[in-house]
Amino acid sequence: MAEAARARKLPLDDKIHTWPHLVRMEFLVALFATVALTLWAMMVDAPLEEPANPTRTPNPSKAPWYFLGLQEMLVYFDPWHAGVVLPTLIIVGLMIIPYIDINPKGSGYYCFKDRKYEILTFFLGFHILWIVTIIIGTFFRGPGWNLFWPWQHWDPHKVVALTNVDLPYLLGFRDYWVSAIVGLLVVAAYFVFGIAAFYFWVLRVKGREFLERWGMVRFTLTAVIFIFMLSLPAKMFLRLVFNVKYILVTPWINI
Amino acid sequence: MSLLQKIKNDIVESHVWKSIFRHGYEDTPRNRVMMVTANVFLHLHPAKVRRHAVRMRFTWCMGGLTFLMFLITAVTGVYLMFYYRPVAEYAFADMKYLETDMPFGMLMRNMHRWAAHAMIVFVWLHMFRVFLTGSYKPPREFNWIVGVLLLVLTLLLSFTGYLLPWDQLAIWAVTVGSNMARATPLLGYEGPFAEFVGANPVYDARAFLFGGGEIGPHTLLRFYILHCIFIPLVASILMAVHFWRIRRDGFSGPSL
Structure with a gap:
C-alpha cells in the first residue's frame, strides 16, 4: 500500500496531533456518557429487596445477568463441567486467539471477506452461544428453572x-x-x-x-x-x- | 497595556505559575505536543495518533468508555464506602440509610450500579470491536491476553459488589453464582474426585471463596475487601499495562 500512497502523492504519515483532536473527542464522549448515566441513574433506581434471609430461598434463584449464560448451561451439563471446565475453556480459548490466528490479513480494518471463518466462529461463540443463553436465562426461565414466555404467568406448580x-x-x-x-x-x-x-x-x-x-x-x-x-x-x-x-x-x- | 493584560501577565510570569505550567497555550505545534507530553494524565496518549484512531466509526469508543465507567464506579464507590459497613448486622440498614437519608446517596448508588453494568456491556463490545478489526494481531497478541484478564476482573468486580447490599437478591444471586466453585473437580466437595483430595463442605474451593462453609458475615467482609481493594488494585495494574502496551505498539490501523 505504501507504493500506492506514493503514486497518489499521499503523505506516508497520516498522524494528527493528539491535542486537540483525540483529547477533544474523548472529552466530548466522556461528557455525553456521564450526562446520560446521571440521567439514567436519576430515573431508574437500583433494586433493593428485603433483607438477606438464608432460610428463604427465592424460586427461581438467578445469578447476576452476566452469568446467566453459565447458569443456563447447567441445564445441559453438570456443575463441574458447565460451571468450571467450560468457563475455564472459554477464558483460555479467548486468550489463545492471537496465537492460533495466523492470518496476516484483516489487521486494523473492518473486513469480512478476508477472515470469514474467524468472524463466523466468534459470532457463533459470542453472539449465539453466550448472548442467546443469557437472554434465555434472563427472560425465559421461571420457577424451577422451567421455560416460560416473558408474558406468561410464573406458575410455581407448573408440571413438567x-x-x-x-x-x-x-x-x-x-x-x-x-x-x-x-x-x-x-x-x-x-x-x-x-x-x-x-x-x-x-x-x-x-x-x-x-x-x-x-x-x-x-x-x-x-x-x-x-x-x-x-x-x-x-x-x-x-x-x-x-x-x-x-x-x-x-x-x-x-x- | 490595559490593567487586565498587566494582571494576566503578572500571573503567567509569576514564579508559582511557571513552576506548574511549563508551556504557553498558543496554538502552535510545539504546544500541542507539550500539552500531551507535559501532562501525566494525557501522557497516556502518544503526542500524535493516526487519523483513524480518532474516528468513532473505527473505535466505537468502547475501550475509553469502559475506563470511564471504571472511574465513575471508583468515585461513586468511595462516596458509598463512607456510609456503608460490611457487617451483616449493619449492611442492609446502611443501604436503607444511604438511600433515604444521605445527600445524593440514592443517586450515587444508582450511578455506581448502572455504571458497573454498563462497564460489562462496554467491555464485551470493546472485545467484539477489537476482534472485528483484527487488532489483536502482531504485535498486539499479549495485550489481548491482558484484555481478557481485565474482562474477567470486570465480571468479578461486579459479582463481588453484587453481595454488598445484603438483601435477598444479593445473597441468592451470589449463592447461585458461587455454587459452581463447590463442583470444581478435585477442589470442590461436590465435584468429581473430591474424595481423593479430602475436600469437604467447610474445606473446599467454595469455602475458600466464602471464608466458611455457607454464605455469611465472613463472606460479606471477604467480598467487600475483594471488591473495594484487591480487584480494583489488580485491575488498575493491568489497565496500566494495557494502556502502556497500546502506546508502545501504536494504535492499530490499516497499513499505509
Whole structure:
C-alpha cells in the first residue's frame, strides 16, 4: 500500500496531533456518557429487596445477568463441567486467539471477506452461544428453572414431565457398566470424529500448504476448543430432540 | 497595556505559575505536543495518533468508555464506602440509610450500579470491536491476553459488589453464582474426585471463596475487601499495562 500512497502523492504519515483532536473527542464522549448515566441513574433506581434471609430461598434463584449464560448451561451439563471446565475453556480459548490466528490479513480494518471463518466462529461463540443463553436465562426461565414466555404467568406448580433418559439407555443398553463403556465410547468418538472432520474441513477450504504453516500445536488447540464449543449445541440438540439426560454415566462423573 | 493584560501577565510570569505550567497555550505545534507530553494524565496518549484512531466509526469508543465507567464506579464507590459497613448486622440498614437519608446517596448508588453494568456491556463490545478489526494481531497478541484478564476482573468486580447490599437478591444471586466453585473437580466437595483430595463442605474451593462453609458475615467482609481493594488494585495494574502496551505498539490501523 505504501507504493500506492506514493503514486497518489499521499503523505506516508497520516498522524494528527493528539491535542486537540483525540483529547477533544474523548472529552466530548466522556461528557455525553456521564450526562446520560446521571440521567439514567436519576430515573431508574437500583433494586433493593428485603433483607438477606438464608432460610428463604427465592424460586427461581438467578445469578447476576452476566452469568446467566453459565447458569443456563447447567441445564445441559453438570456443575463441574458447565460451571468450571467450560468457563475455564472459554477464558483460555479467548486468550489463545492471537496465537492460533495466523492470518496476516484483516489487521486494523473492518473486513469480512478476508477472515470469514474467524468472524463466523466468534459470532457463533459470542453472539449465539453466550448472548442467546443469557437472554434465555434472563427472560425465559421461571420457577424451577422451567421455560416460560416473558408474558406468561410464573406458575410455581407448573408440571413438567421428567422424561429424560441417558443415551446408552435410549440405545437399548441396560447393564450399568456396559452403559458406562458405551457412553465413554460415544464421548471419545465425538472428539475423534469431530477433530478428524475439522481436519478435513480445514484441508478442503484452506489447503495443505496452510495446514503446514499452521502447525500441529495450533491445529490441535483450535480443534479441541472448537469441538468443545460445539459440544454445547450438540448436547442441547440431544436434550431437546431426544430427551437425552447424560451421555456418559459413571460413579465419578456424568457428561 | 490595559490593567487586565498587566494582571494576566503578572500571573503567567509569576514564579508559582511557571513552576506548574511549563508551556504557553498558543496554538502552535510545539504546544500541542507539550500539552500531551507535559501532562501525566494525557501522557497516556502518544503526542500524535493516526487519523483513524480518532474516528468513532473505527473505535466505537468502547475501550475509553469502559475506563470511564471504571472511574465513575471508583468515585461513586468511595462516596458509598463512607456510609456503608460490611457487617451483616449493619449492611442492609446502611443501604436503607444511604438511600433515604444521605445527600445524593440514592443517586450515587444508582450511578455506581448502572455504571458497573454498563462497564460489562462496554467491555464485551470493546472485545467484539477489537476482534472485528483484527487488532489483536502482531504485535498486539499479549495485550489481548491482558484484555481478557481485565474482562474477567470486570465480571468479578461486579459479582463481588453484587453481595454488598445484603438483601435477598444479593445473597441468592451470589449463592447461585458461587455454587459452581463447590463442583470444581478435585477442589470442590461436590465435584468429581473430591474424595481423593479430602475436600469437604467447610474445606473446599467454595469455602475458600466464602471464608466458611455457607454464605455469611465472613463472606460479606471477604467480598467487600475483594471488591473495594484487591480487584480494583489488580485491575488498575493491568489497565496500566494495557494502556502502556497500546502506546508502545501504536494504535492499530490499516497499513499505509
